[in-house]
Amino acid sequence: MEFKTSLGLIAPEILLSISGLVLLLVAAWAGDKASRAISVASCVVLGACFFLVAPTLCAGLSGPDTVAFAGLFRADAFAAMAKLMIFAATGAALVIAPNFLDRLNSMRAEFPVLMLFAALGMSIMVSATDLMTLYIGLELNSLAAYVLAAFSRADERSAEAGLKYFVLGALASGILLFGMSLTYGFTGTTSFDGIRVALTGDISLGALFAVIFVLAGLAFKISAVPFHMWTPDVYEGAPTPVTAFFATAPKVAAVTLLMRVSLEAFGTQSDAWRQIVIFAALASIVVGALGAIGQTNIKRLLAFSSINNVGFILIGLAAGTPQGASAMMVYLAIYVAMTVGSFVAVIMLRDADGRPVENIADFAGLSRTKPIIAMCLAAVMFSLAGIPPLFGFWGKFVVFQAAVQADMVALAAIGIAASVIGAFYYLKIVKVMYFDEPANVAVGENDWAHWGLLIISTLVISPLGFLLTPWLGGLADKAAASLFLAI
Amino acid sequence: MEGFPILSLMLLVPLAAAVACLFVDAKAARTIALIATLVDLALGLVLWAGFDVGGAQWQYVERAPLFAGFTWALGIDGIALLLIILSVFLMPICIGASWNSITKRVGEYMAAFLLMETLMIGVFAAQDLYLFYIFFEAGLIPMYLIIGIWGGDNRIYASYKFFLYTLLGSVLMLIAMLWMVNQAGTTDIPTLMSYDFPAQAQTWLFFAFFASFAVKMPMWPVHTWLPDAHVQAPTAGSVILAGVLLKMGGYGFIRFSLPMFPIASAEWAWLIWGLSMVAVVVTSLIAFVQHDMKKLIAYSSVAHMAIVTVGLFSFNVQGLEGSMMLMLAHGLVSGALFLCVGVIYDRLHTREISRYGGIALNMPKYAMLFLFFTMASIGLPATANFVGEFLSLAGIYQVSSWAALICGTGIILGAAYMLVLYRRVVFGAQVNADAAAMPDLDLREWLMLGSLTLATLWMGIYPESFIAPMRQDIVKLEARLSPDAPQGDSRLVMGDPQPTEEVQAHEGAH
Numbered sequence: 001m002e003f004k005t006s007l008g009l010i011a012p013e014i015l016l017s018i019s020g021l022v023l024l025l026v027a028a029w030a031g032d033k034a035s036r037a038i039s040v041a042s043c044v045v046l047g048a049c050f051f052l053v054a055p056t057l058c059a060g061l062s063g064p065d066t067v068a069f070a071g072l073f074r075a076d077a078f079a080a081m082a083k084l085m086i087f088a089a090t091g092a093a094l095v096i097a098p099n100f101l102d103r104l105n106s107m108r109a110e111f112p113v114l115m116l117f118a119a120l121g122m123s124i125m126v127s128a129t130d131l132m133t134l135y136i137g138l139e140l141n142s143l144a145a146y147v148l149a150a151f152s153r154a155d156e157r158s159a160e161a162g163l164k165y166f167v168l169g170a171l172a173s174g175i176l177l178f179g180m181s182l183t184y185g186f187t188g189t190t191s192f193d194g195i196r197v198a199l200t201g202d203i204s205l206g207a208l209f210a211v212i213f214v215l216a217g218l219a220f221k222i223s224a225v226p227f228h229m230w231t232p233d234v235y236e237g238a239p240t241p242v243t244a245f246f247a248t249a250p251k252v253a254a255v256t257l258l259m260r261v262s263l264e265a266f267g268t269q270s271d272a273w274r275q276i277v278i279f280a281a282l283a284s285i286v287v288g289a290l291g292a293i294g295q296t297n298i299k300r301l302l303a304f305s306s307i308n309n310v311g312f313i314l315i316g317l318a319a320g321t322p323q324g325a326s327a328m329m330v331y332l333a334i335y336v337a338m339t340v341g342s343f344v345a346v347i348m349l350r351d352a353d354g355r356p357v358e359n360i361a362d363f364a365g366l367s368r369t370k371p372i373i374a375m376c377l378a379a380v381m382f383s384l385a386g387i388p389p390l391f392g393f394w395g396k397f398v399v400f401q402a403a404v405q406a407d408m409v410a411l412a413a414i415g416i417a418a419s420v421i422g423a424f425y426y427l428k429i430v431k432v433m434y435f436d437e438p439a440n441v442a443v444g445e446n447d448w449a450h451w452g453l454l455i456i457s458t459l460v461i462s463p464l465g466f467l468l469t470p471w472l473g474g475l476a477d478k479a480a481a482s483l484f485l486a487i
Numbered sequence: 488m489e490g491f492p493i494l495s496l497m498l499l500v501p502l503a504a505a506v507a508c509l510f511v512d513a514k515a516a517r518t519i520a521l522i523a524t525l526v527d528l529a530l531g532l533v534l535w536a537g538f539d540v541g542g543a544q545w546q547y548v549e550r551a552p553l554f555a556g557f558t559w560a561l562g563i564d565g566i567a568l569l570l571i572i573l574s575v576f577l578m579p580i581c582i583g584a585s586w587n588s589i590t591k592r593v594g595e596y597m598a599a600f601l602l603m604e605t606l607m608i609g610v611f612a613a614q615d616l617y618l619f620y621i622f623f624e625a626g627l628i629p630m631y632l633i634i635g636i637w638g639g640d641n642r643i644y645a646s647y648k649f650f651l652y653t654l655l656g657s658v659l660m661l662i663a664m665l666w667m668v669n670q671a672g673t674t675d676i677p678t679l680m681s682y683d684f685p686a687q688a689q690t691w692l693f694f695a696f697f698a699s700f701a702v703k704m705p706m707w708p709v710h711t712w713l714p715d716a717h718v719q720a721p722t723a724g725s726v727i728l729a730g731v732l733l734k735m736g737g738y739g740f741i742r743f744s745l746p747m748f749p750i751a752s753a754e755w756a757w758l759i760w761g762l763s764m765v766a767v768v769v770t771s772l773i774a775f776v777q778h779d780m781k782k783l784i785a786y787s788s789v790a791h792m793a794i795v796t797v798g799l800f801s802f803n804v805q806g807l808e809g810s811m812m813l814m815l816a817h818g819l820v821s822g823a824l825f826l827c828v829g830v831i832y833d834r835l836h837t838r839e840i841s842r843y844g845g846i847a848l849n850m851p852k853y854a855m856l857f858l859f860f861t862m863a864s865i866g867l868p869a870t871a872n873f874v875g876e877f878l879s880l881a882g883i884y885q886v887s888s889w890a891a892l893i894c895g896t897g898i899i900l901g902a903a904y905m906l907v908l909y910r911r912v913v914f915g916a917q918v919n920a921d922a923a924a925m926p927d928l929d930l931r932e933w934l935m936l937g938s939l940t941l942a943t944l945w946m947g948i949y950p951e952s953f954i955a956p957m958r959q960d961i962v963k964l965e966a967r968l969s970p971d972a973p974q975g976d977s978r979l980v981m982g983d984p985q986p987t988e989e990v991q992a993h994e995g996a997h
Contacts, residue, residue, distance in 0.1 A: 387627060393621075405669050409662065417655065420654050420658060423650070427647060431646070431647075434636055435636055466557075469557075
């Protein structure tokens with residue numbers, strides 16, 4: 001009976017695994033001809049998982065009913081909200097990938113399957129309430145991601161990205177494992193609840209090291225400074241749809257995992273990790289902003305932008321309150337919309353030979369040659385800079401509101417002042433598109449799926465997005481409540 | 488008019504027109520923009536006519552809960568009313584000023600201007616703290632595009648500088664707002680205006696708001712974005728920048744800094760006076776040596792706005808009324824001066840003072856109107872500036888005779904640089920043939936400058952029309968400020984004061 005309930009709770013994961021395996025067989029028998037059909041099937045599977053998970057969030061489920069396999073796994077509203085974002089972002093990446101990879105002659109049938117397994121890994125990550133589950137999910141996701149980064153085999157940069165990602169990812173996994181073994185050594189348990197109880201009171205030096213190593217390993221996954229160095233290279237080298245995927249779904253998964261680990265497992269030691277998080281937050285904001293200024297490649301620039309955004313998200317974690325957690329979920333949702341919008345817009349730009357346009361200088365005068373794409377991209381940029389009335393402002397607003405409510409006014413003030421540096425390079429993109437003379441590099445038509453994604457994400461981040469705030473805020477509050485209730 | 492959401496309508500008309508402008512050709516866009524701004528002007532006049540002077544402090548109040556703690560809260564008092572009237576009055580003139588001079592991407596240009604109008608009215612009408620911030624901050628986007636796309640040669644630098652300077656100022660204000668709402672538990676501006684924040688916190692809050700408004704105003708030494716932005720912006724952009732955007736800083740002081748943080752305002756008044764005194768003298772002297780007409784007027788704006796700030800921080804009725812009058816007057820007069828520059832810039836495409844000369848011969852009507860606005864800028868009695876400057880200086884004299892003395896020199900220096908500008912452009916020998924061949928004003932330019940002339944004269948000759956709506960708001964503000972207001976150094980003390988007389992003198996000062 002107990003086992004059956006557990007199986008019911010992991011229904012989305014089971015669906016993902018089985019369909020991943022079946023589609024893998026299909027890919028093996030049918031070959032690359034079937035790659036489009038498999039992509040469509042994968043999107044359908046993700047959609048089905050989306051609707052499997054949605055009720056959990058809407059009902060705001062939490063507590064013992066959501067615990068599966070005797071505390072290894074928890075399918076609560078918090079995990080559900082993260083999963084919804086992950087499935088949506090993975091689906092978006094799957095929609096834009098086939099055309100792009102076709103043009104590079106590297107569309108193969110295993111691409112959608114790998115995406116499914118990555119989504120499965122992330123889904124396990126966000127539900128993990130035990131260090132073992134955490135590690136299995138993380139590695140399943142990472143292994144798929146390493147292959148995806150190197151997916152464009154003919155492209156040297158893609159191979160380099162994959163290799164770099166693999167080496168540094170393995171190092172980070174090592175650091176994380178080391179931290180986990182220290183945690184186990186000092187607490188005698190791998191379950192988050194057990195760790196939490198064991199770490200109450202004064203923290204020993206060894207346990208402190210455990211916390212630091214675990215956080216460092218996770219900081220690598222969310223590319224927070226000072227573990228961000230891989231991000232620009234990997235983002236630049238990986239095929240653009242894969243970059244769009246990296247910048248969204250794994251970020252969501254790793255951030256929610258970090259929230260669970262720090263608020264649940266290490267929740268009693270928040271004073272120990274708070275300063276680390278504050279440092280990482282401010283350093284990410286500043287480095288992400290300064291690093292982006294000199295970039296000429298849009299994907300590198302967006303990589304630094306994602307580092308910058310992670311900094312803002314971490315401010316919510318530093319607050320360490322339910323409001324902070326809720327604000328982080330809201331920010332993540334808006335961040336996913338902005339990132340999908342920006343990458344779809346970038347993918348829609350191709351030169352006369354069908355090669356992707358990635359050089360920022362080639363965007364010159366886009367407002368006159370491709371006015372709608374330019375307007376959407378400009379909206380995304382202003383939104384990323386956090387200028388009201390665009391929706392990106394709301395993400396920053398709730399995060400800083402949470403920080404102020406947690407009496408961290410100084411952190412909020414420094415963080416928001418540093419966001420002005422970031423505004424500079426977002427403005428640069430707008431300037432190139434609107435003020436410069438047209439370069440007429442980007443030509444080529446796009447299909448309805450790209451337009452649809454671009455328009456939807458632009459509508460979400462436009463001022464109309466504010467209509468979503470009661471709904472989005474309500475869901476995020478439920479998610480945060482379930483996270484804190486679990487404690 | 489009770490119950491009819493006229494303020495929302497005023498916001499909606501330009502917004503809808505802005506969207507429409509994006510989809511039509513140049514000619515239609517101009518027409519739509521002109522009609523929309525005229526409709527808004529008409530609505531503004533209805534607003535003014537229906538405003539009950541001496542009635543409730545907040546009128547035309549609209550309240551609708553929006554989302555997540557935000558409220559669609561609009562409403563105006565006399566102060567906001569006058570600034571809204573100023574905005575809607577200047578907008579059709581701006582559209583007129585861009586009629587022929589803007590030839591590329593007209594639809595987008597008009598859309599940006601109309602969006603600007605929506606946001607300006609929104610700033611003055613918002614009664615929710617966050618709503619105010621959204622309007623205040625969103626104005627950066629259209630202005631950035633206006634300067635960057637249709638500006639002069641160095642427009643990119645100017646647009647960046649404008650954007651980043653003002654953004655840095657306002658984000659700190661956002662943190663302060665978050666703290667205030669957290670503390671006071673409301674986002675309602677009228678409630679916050681009478682909320683007493685702890686004295687210690689007031690200082691921090693004051694400086695966070697100061698960072699934003701001082702940049703917007705702009706006060707010395709954070710004024711440096713203004714000359715660049717003015718010089719590079721198209722004529723209408725300069726008009727709206729000088730006419731309305733700078734007033735947002737003054738409005739911010741009078742709506743937020745003074746009533747919400749009276750203790751900190753009084754405590755740090757010396758800083759404002761000091762910066763303003765420096766600003767008046769320094770920027771006037773800088774204006775004196777400019778070769779570029781727009782830059783000269785931009786620096787003169789900084790000097791005039793410094794007199795506004797001393798007026799605001801004089802904590803008495805004269806000073807506050809004077810600074811409000813000066814803001815309105817400066818909106819008209821500096822807007823008109825930028826238009827005057829625009830008129831000859833459209834003909835010769837240079838702002839170099841030395842490229843002109845003796846144009847009184849071929850443009851007598853222009854020379855007449857330019858002279859009028861030059862005199863108005865100097866503060867000649869019977870023009871609007873005189874009322875404002877006189878009252879502001881009278882107000883500051885009661886609290887600091889030194890500030891009054893030094894700021895008073897601004898009028899003398901203003902006369903010097905404005906008269907020199909006028910002499911070099913309009914009088915003298917006609918050294919440049921192309922300048923001598925410029926045609927005089929056409930009907931469109933007559934209408935724009937003529938309406939500004941009438942408004943300036945009206946405000947100068949019968950200022951009561953403008954002071955009446957805001958009188959009771961100023962009195963309320965003064966009452967709020969008076970407990971903490973700094974003691975003046977210029978109170979008259981007669982002979983050997985007896986204790987009783989001292990009490991009387993003290994009473995008299997209030």
